[in-house]
Amino acid sequence: MRRILKNIVLIIPVLLIGTGIKASEYYCVEFPATSRDTIIQTDSLSFEGTEILKSSLKEDKKPHSPKKATIMAMILPGSAQVYNGQWWKVPILYGGIGATVYGLSWNMKYFKKYRNAFVDYTDYLNALEKDPETPYPANASWDKLMRPGSTAEAFNSSQRKRLQEQLKTKKDNYKRNRDLLYIVSGGIYLIQIIDATVFAHFYDFEVNDDISFNVRPSTGFSPVSGGTVGLTLTFNF
Numbered sequence: 001m002r003r004i005l006k007n008i009v010l011i012i013p014v015l016l017i018g019t020g021i022k023a024s025e026y027y028c029v030e031f032p033a034t035s036r037d038t039i040i041q042t043d044s045l046s047f048e049g050t051e052i053l054k055s056s057l058k059e060d061k062k063p064h065s066p067k068k069a070t071i072m073a074m075i076l077p078g079s080a081q082v083y084n085g086q087w088w089k090v091p092i093l094y095g096g097i098g099a100t101v102y103g104l105s106w107n108m109k110y111f112k113k114y115r116n117a118f119v120d121y122t123d124y125l126n127a128l129e130k131d132p133e134t135p136y137p138a139n140a141s142w143d144k145l146m147r148p149g150s151t152a153e154a155f156n157s158s159q160r161k162r163l164q165e166q167l168k169t170k171k172d173n174y175k176r177n178r179d180l181l182y183i184v185s186g187g188i189y190l191i192q193i194i195d196a197t198v199f200a201h202f203y204d205f206e207v208n209d210d211i212s213f214n215v216r217p218s219t220g221f222s223p224v225s226g227g228t229v230g231l232t233l234t235f236n237f
Contacts, residue, residue, distance in 0.1 A: 069200035073193040080196030084203055093192055100185045104178060111174035117142040118167040121152075125160060142167060 064084075073080035077097065081089040121142045127134045136153045142163070143151050152163055216232050 064200055064203035066197050066200035069196045070193060073196040077189060077192050080200070081192070084196060084199045086199060089195070093188070096188050097185070100181055100188065104181045104185070107174045107178040107181065111171060111178055113141075113145060114167055114171040114174060117145055118164070118171050121164055121167055125164060145170075 069080040069083055072083055078090040078093050081087065081093065120137075120140065124134070124137060124140070140152070145167075146152070152160065155163065216234075219228065
């Protein structure tokens with residue numbers, strides 16, 4: 001029985017080494033054929049069979065297509081980010097799109113109001129110049145843009161001119177804001193396409209897990225400068 005147990009004890013370490021098990025510690029394994037210990041150092045627990053399977057699956061996997069990501073981004077903004085595995089960018093993207101659409105709607109609404117009021121008020125002033133007895137229109141469009149209860153019916157010539165200029169300034173401001181938001185929306189659309197394409201190119205880019213930085217002393221000799229002492233920096237990636 002002791003002999004059997006002794007054989008089992010000797011066989012187990014051999015089997016562990018043969019199956020490729022690696023542990024994140026230092027093990028000292030003593031073999032009869034040597035007189036010194038062998039140190040085995042690794043930094044992860046893995047099985048060679050599993051690594052081979054992962055490598056095989058990776059080779060069978062279809063490569064990530066930047067062309068496909070670009071087309072997806074052009075058709076449906078945000079879909080390429082999901083394809084690239086960066087789904088967290090989608091809420092940011094659609095938050096920007098939503099804010100832009102709201103701004104466009106707001107500025108378009110008031111641009112139309114001030115444009116109509118400016119045109120109507122200009123027509124009224126032109127008619128008033130031709131006929132000073134021209135009646136003040138009921139429910140005038142420009143009165144709706146003034147403070148509640150206010151009206152321009154009793155304005156003198158200078159006040160009318162100032163009101164006309166204010167309506168034109170407001171109209172132009174809302175038109176400029178609308179046009180800028182059109183440019184912003186186009187910029188957002190282009191940026192998300194560029195973002196999707198760039199990150200699709202880097203999707204399969206890998207960095208070696210063995211990243212290390214070594215510092216060691218070094219010496220040298222030159223007939224000109226003589227002996228030198230320094231440090232050697234080695235960066236592996």
